[in-house]
Amino acid sequence: MRAQLFHTISNAAGAVGQATLNLLMPPQCPVTGEAVAAPGKLGPAGWAALHFIERPFCGRCGVPFAADYGESVECPACIAEPPVFDRARAAISYNEAARKVVSGLKFSDRMEYAGMLGGWMARAGAGFVTRESLLMPVPLHWRRLMARRYNQSALLARSVGEVSGAQVLLRGLRRTRPTPPQKEIPSVEARRRNVAGAFAVDEKYRSAIKGAHIVLIDDVLTSGATASACARALKQAGASQVDVLVLARVVKGGAGAI
Numbered sequence: 277m278r279a280q281l282f283h284t285i286s287n288a289a290g291a292v293g294q295a296t297l298n299l300l301m302p303p304q305c306p307v308t309g310e311a312v313a314a315p316g317k318l319g320p321a322g323w324a325a326l327h328f329i330e331r332p333f334c335g336r337c338g339v340p341f342a343a344d345y346g347e348s349v350e351c352p353a354c355i356a357e358p359p360v361f362d363r364a365r366a367a368i369s370y371n372e373a374a375r376k377v378v379s380g381l382k383f384s385d386r387m388e389y390a391g392m393l394g395g396w397m398a399r400a401g402a403g404f405v406t407r408e409s410l411l412m413p414v415p416l417h418w419r420r421l422m423a424r425r426y427n428q429s430a431l432l433a434r435s436v437g438e439v440s441g442a443q444v445l446l447r448g449l450r451r452t453r454p455t456p457p458q459k460e461i462p463s464v465e466a467r468r469r470n471v472a473g474a475f476a477v478d479e480k481y482r483s484a485i486k487g488a489h490i491v492l493i494d495d496v497l498t499s500g501a502t503a504s505a506c507a508r509a510l511k512q513a514g515a516s517q518v519d520v521l522v523l524a525r526v527v528k529g530g531a532g533a534i
């Protein structure tokens with residue numbers, strides 16, 4: 277009885293706290309800055325500025341195609357040099373609006389977005405995420421984790437897990453050395469060198485990874501070099517399949533390509 281009363285009071289206090297917070301800092305759309313009804317929501321103009329990726333796309337890396345060539349058709353880049361991972365899917369194209377959503381999640385402590393973004397990602401990965409899949413975030417180096425306080429990919433992994441019912445393994449991969457951010461490195465080849473051998477499977481989780489279907493979770497897919505470096509470590513540890521699910525992917529020639 278007392279516990280229930282406490283629960284009721286703390287819920288009420290939480291609601292009052294949120295209402296006070298909303299008065300002090302009215303919730304804003306992360307894309308446009310316009311006022312929205314609740315934290316973690318987008319305004320109509322914010323929705324319109326995002327580009328959700330739909331079929332047709334490359335059966336392997338998920339890059340959108342202008343015309344439908346069939347489900348299993350791969351893009352020229354994947355045919356020329358197949359990625360280490362098996363498939364990659366993204367919820368949205370990386371454009372200016374997506375950049376604002378990602379940087380809100382990454383740098384502004386806007387953790388309330390994670391629930392909504394995880395829902396978008398679960399929809400994009402519905403073709404391969406099952407209850408037997410193991411969702412694993414791309415790890416930050418511990419020094420960057422200390423500076424930022426949380427790993428945005430881990431937040432997304434947890435959220436995709438809640439929506440899809442898939443299991444989440446947060447600490448199965450670790451960075452063996454710090455690497456400069458990929459966005460500061462111009463060429464694909466240099467990006468590949470930057471992250472080569474930078475990831476390792478944590479020995480404690482090797483048996484969980486062996487034979488598993490891994491879905492690697494990240495916020496943005498650009499050249500795929502980071503995802504490939506992680507996939508290589510996971511496959512060497514015996515993962516049966518490694519797919520990649522991200523919030524946003526850069527589309528060559530598209531708005532916001534970097």
Ligand SMILES: [Zn+2]
Nearest residue numbers: 334337351354
């Ligand atoms: Zn492709």
